[in-house]
Amino acid sequence: MNKFVYSFTEGNKSMKSMLGGKGANLAEMKKIGLPVPAGFTVTTEACNKYYEDGEEIETHIVDEILEHVAKIEEETNKVLGSNENPLLVSVRSGAAISMPGMMDTILNLGLNDETVKVLWEKTNNKEFAYDCYKRFIQMFSDVVLGIEKYNFDSINNNEDDIEVIIEQYKKIVKKETKKEFPQDPKEQLMMAIRAVFDSWNNQRAIIYRKINNIPDEIGTAVNVQAMVFGNMGETSGTGVAFTRNPSTGEKVLFGEFLTNAQGEDVVAGIRTPKDISELRDVMPELYEEFVGITKLLEDHYRDMQDIEFTFEDKKLYLLQTRTGKRTAKAAIKIATDLVEEKVINKEEALLRIEIDKLDQLLHPTFKEDFLKDATKMAKGIGASPGAASGRVYFTAEDVVREAEKGERIMLVRQETSPEDIEGMIKAEGVLTVHGGMTSHAAVVARGMGKCCVVGCGELSINEKAKTLTANDIEIKEGDYISIDGASGVVYKGLVETEATKLTDDFETIMNWADEIKRLGIRANADNERDAKVAIELGAKGIGLCRTEHMFFDEERINTVRHMIIAEGIEERKEALDKLLPFQRKDFVEIFNVMKELPVTVRLLDPPLHEFLPHGEEDIKNLSQILGYDYEMLKERVESLKEFNPMLGHRGCRLAITYPEIYVMQVRAIMQAAIEVSKSNEFTVNPEIMVPLVGDVTELKIIKDLIINEIEKVFEEEDVRIDYKVGTMIEVPRAALTSDEIAEEADFFSYGTNDLTQTTLAFSRDDSGKFINEYRNKNIFEKDPFEVLDTKGVGKLIEISSDLARKTKKNIKLGVCGEHGGNPQSIEFINKLDIDYVSCSPYRIPKARLASAVAVIKEKNR
């Protein structure tokens, strides 16, 4: 028979999937001789079995649990429910992947009307004993019995006689559950374990897993552990510490503690804890012991640790250690430091960085100029760096509602709880009055890379009036505030932001990634500004320069419209001639930034009617500007409408019917390339890309057109430069006939956005109506527009690249859809015979790192 329960003495850190992270690490600490209270872990398998068995714990598992309780009793010399020496235990959840605050914890289990008295007697501390019992009833009621917290709000906690308070608590339990509060500790224990199993499927845990891509099937373990008490007076306490600063990565012990408190008090943020360094002053020996242990743990785990501890009457106990969550900035510093300290190698360092969090480093900070004039309103603790502005709302629901209107919203709360998750996701930033660096708000916001300030006690929230005040400044619901998640400063009003500067450590990491990665990285950029960002962030070229955005410029749009509605080729050419200098200027600017790096310019792609005016008013205006008859113009606009524009008259189909458009664009590109090359030391490297090709003949016809025009430009300018002509592969037929198309192409670029639309027959613009249902029903694990659908789209890319290489071994192959910046997709692309990926400029660091990680993972496999 399977073993479903493990003593801490039986496990080790490699058993996470069975014991959960917490259980495995408690066992590991026990193994290396650290002071861990006795306990055991009910495995994740037991949790899964519980669900398989219709939410029942089988008898033999119950027996196994009770056997292990007996072992704790033996080790502690206490007995559960004993009226002489009662054992109290904590019951905590712990999945293989950390889900902080998502599931439930119960402390002080084992207390009842009798044992509480024994505890009082033994500690000679009635206050303490009944405080424990009160906490226990409260937690048990909330977590196990499902009695909402507000039911207890009416109780006056200032009542002198704590026994009276306890009676009131128990009455509420009786009223709500129609039963007495359970007095049998074994019954309490089994109920608590069931409740932890149940909490695996509470709403916030499900959402957290979805957001963090944690599989639903892994289940949670349950840790049952002898209690030690941080709330046994001023020589007791509890705290949390990181072996390095989780916000900056600096190598200093970083943490907080509270005396005379239990763990929840630190996390809940009701009392503001003290900095860990102050522990030295209070209890120097204990502090030194703790510091020694933190070093030992970091060395042992070879990574920054997040450690929970409690001291009971000056005796230190460790309750948890785990790899500490950190900001991207800290992750990078810690990784580079650990390499320097020779603890890990470069490859390990790269694997240590959460790729998706790199975005944080690129997040904006406030513009200095604006900051000068900004009104400081208050200062709290900077809990998750970045800068954010938004309209103030005081509940998660309000935030969600307003954010969905497209507003930038700031969530402001006394403190956050797991129920606020959705509001936190939708908010630009999070601000709380209470709580410290390890409060719920801080931990979750850092995990999300969301700007967050906590513990801003100067602020006061009036929930009725819906106002926020501090230092005589009043902010009403809906007004703007701005917060600095690094410094903790809160500003009145909107403060403009700008991009951050990157650190040397960041450069180091990126360089290591570049040494290891195989894929080239390019940017999707269609203007000078984006091109500059791309270069700064390490792009080695532009993989997709769209030309249609340039057409939307206010100065040009009416000329574009003229070109579209032109009657016949002559009129169209006239309009195109006017557009030529604009396009040339665009390319000159981009080429000047990119220098000799390749720039892949995609010729006009979208359906023409996208450029046309829509309302009656717009059409009237345009008819006046162009001197067209209104009715005629309206009819022409009407006739350009399409049923399915995505599959309509667009891409290279435009050039098959109106070749003159591409001719103009090609002329602009080559004139610009020559102009820039002539006045510089470098030679521009243009790559002309034809979109939406489905058949080699299309490409052949258009390529002839392109080459013909380029030859004209060369003759006029009396100079030649190298160039390439290639095509997007974004239509399934193009992928399937890539052997033929490769004959005519110098390069392919997989346009995975469109290829996803056609391969799945999924309109990006319309899938909103059903995509949620598709994710809920697990038809798609991920949104296929975010993560490449490897089975369909990926397979086509594989078929295509194989066919293309057969025809032309050295054809250059790239991916330029959104997936080019998605780590999971990059891992897949890295396995194919693809030369580069191209993504939006701010995703380039992610792409560089992801490409390196893909290589490392491939090697480690």
Add this chain to the structure above:
Amino acid sequence: MNKFVYSFTEGNKSMKSMLGGKGANLAEMKKIGLPVPAGFTVTTEACNKYYEDGEEIETHIVDEILEHVAKIEEETNKVLGSNENPLLVSVRSGAAISMPGMMDTILNLGLNDETVKVLWEKTNNKEFAYDCYKRFIQMFSDVVLGIEKYNFDSINNNEDDIEVIIEQYKKIVKKETKKEFPQDPKEQLMMAIRAVFDSWNNQRAIIYRKINNIPDEIGTAVNVQAMVFGNMGETSGTGVAFTRNPSTGEKVLFGEFLTNAQGEDVVAGIRTPKDISELRDVMPELYEEFVGITKLLEDHYRDMQDIEFTFEDKKLYLLQTRTGKRTAKAAIKIATDLVEEKVINKEEALLRIEIDKLDQLLHPTFKEDFLKDATKMAKGIGASPGAASGRVYFTAEDVVREAEKGERIMLVRQETSPEDIEGMIKAEGVLTVHGGMTSHAAVVARGMGKCCVVGCGELSINEKAKTLTANDIEIKEGDYISIDGASGVVYKGLVETEATKLTDDFETIMNWADEIKRLGIRANADNERDAKVAIELGAKGIGLCRTEHMFFDEERINTVRHMIIAEGIEERKEALDKLLPFQRKDFVEIFNVMKELPVTVRLLDPPLHEFLPHGEEDIKNLSQILGYDYEMLKERVESLKEFNPMLGHRGCRLAITYPEIYVMQVRAIMQAAIEVSKSNEFTVNPEIMVPLVGDVTELKIIKDLIINEIEKVFEEEDVRIDYKVGTMIEVPRAALTSDEIAEEADFFSYGTNDLTQTTLAFSRDDSGKFINEYRNKNIFEKDPFEVLDTKGVGKLIEISSDLARKTKKNIKLGVCGEHGGNPQSIEFINKLDIDYVSCSPYRIPKARLASAVAVIKEKNR
């Protein structure tokens, strides 16, 4: 060195690709001893070389030609240009594939101012000699010198002195070409040969090749042959005869002749020729000889022959024989007769029938007499064959109203939508300005076997004035027009039609086809009437029964609309409950016709908004009928609109979000199947098909839903019947993951219409804007919605069927797109491991024959 010229004595009928059809058959006739004037053929290779060499005939080919002239001179004892015994020759084109009338012919070459006199002397017939010279100058001027015929109109051919006429002709030549009419016969000959080569690329030849799918690269041969003269008096003459009647197939000699005439006279129609039987009276011996030769030729070629002959002073010469073109009716009769006569076997008989022409037998045609006088107004795409006349109306409502008065009505629309269905049913024919072979109008009309012309861009509809105009012809509402659904021609006014009856020979051919073919043939049918036609024409099941057409019925549409806009599942179910009896009735009717044959019912497919009212007025009406708030209804209709409905919320995606719709449909199908099976000797064979599946999980979820509902019905009815659940494969991703999808499917049906749209990223409804340009530029040889795109869509089907068979060896695979009725596509499908094709009822005979022909061709390869 290659040989570029062949004497008739050197060739035979198997050398068509080199000698052209005419040249090869002249050689063959020579070989079997028939009286063919001496001559030679300049090969098609010489023609291709001519184009390769920049439209020059190389010297060595010129030499080769002259050597062969010498051989004719030797054989005839005449000499080109001789003033004693001048040789005259004809110069005729002749490609490997017959292109009647498309290229040029020159007779009497060799005549000049001198030789004409010799001819006069030798024949003692001045009239004859100068008539020949005149004809020669005329033809040579037209064909070789490019002088338009009207230039000669001013000449009075009644002038007594024919020499004067000749002089006038020559003057015009001089005036137009600035040169004298060439007098050197060898120069004449080389000029004529070049002109024939050039005629390969004249406009009408290019168009003819495009229409008839003749490759441009094959080139034409040139036949040079000693002249014989049918215009040498009343004992001379010329004629054309078919060995059987080309219109009916009857086995009687069928032809015409003229005495004292050259070939052109028969064709040109200036003199009315006599029936061939009259030749017996005029020249009985010659007639008998000719009849003998025609029999010999038919026996020799084993097929009906089309023979050109000339007699010069009672001596018979054969100038051409070829397989005679024939109507579908004649083709069938001749083929069955030849089998009966044991001349050919069944397989050969099937190969003899032009599959595309079978349509002729199933649809009414215009009466020849009326067609002669009809005024052509415009030409569109013949989308559904047949001939129809009716009064023009521009809306479905008007059509319904007028048709109910007993009028024959033509529905004329920009394009049709599902709301026009009733109008289409009531109309004689459908004509649309937009759309292609698979537009809504085309697909639905073909399904109905209704005559239809689409994409007639020359037409313009003025909806206000209610007029239809094209090429200066204006048709008012209520006026007659007539359309030819095969050729796409639109005629002004009423052209009378006649129905065709299917003959026993037709049945014989179909039975032979069934004996040979491998593919099963099913019909696309969604009502009783279509099902009956399908059975009559030989369908062995329904491969695609669409369920959405049933929803458009006037009685039901408002309930359907209610179902769509319902708030929440309960209200939706209420509406669905009302629809259930209607759907059940539909299926009862169909099952009663189809009996135990399989009926594949596709569950609801189109985007829901297609069913909703569009105009303000319609929305108002509906809001009153359903008791909904107008604004709310309008908003709901608005919210259902999609950018790309083809890729939107449709197909099985509807069932993922609103499972209750499919539940109702499945219940209707199974209740109907049980009802019909209970009251008959047979058991209905329903196959339930899920559309637009892209991932196996979609199918799995919906299949569970289906089976669950079916089990309920079985329990309620206390009976079980066999059924299948399968899926359409119409999304590329489904094709690419067919190994997974096959796990959950009893059958696949390739929906090649949608698969073409997604694989090519070509919207059926929008491709009209560029598809013509695509065909003109030879990007697509054929409209991919008409002929299966084998390289893209075909490849996906191949990938899919291979994957599916790997998972489930016996999975049933069918094709139910429009291509299922297209012979060329069937040939491709036959090669794959596909079980059946399904097509609209009237295409079933074509599909049966094409499937057999595919097998025969495969075997012969």
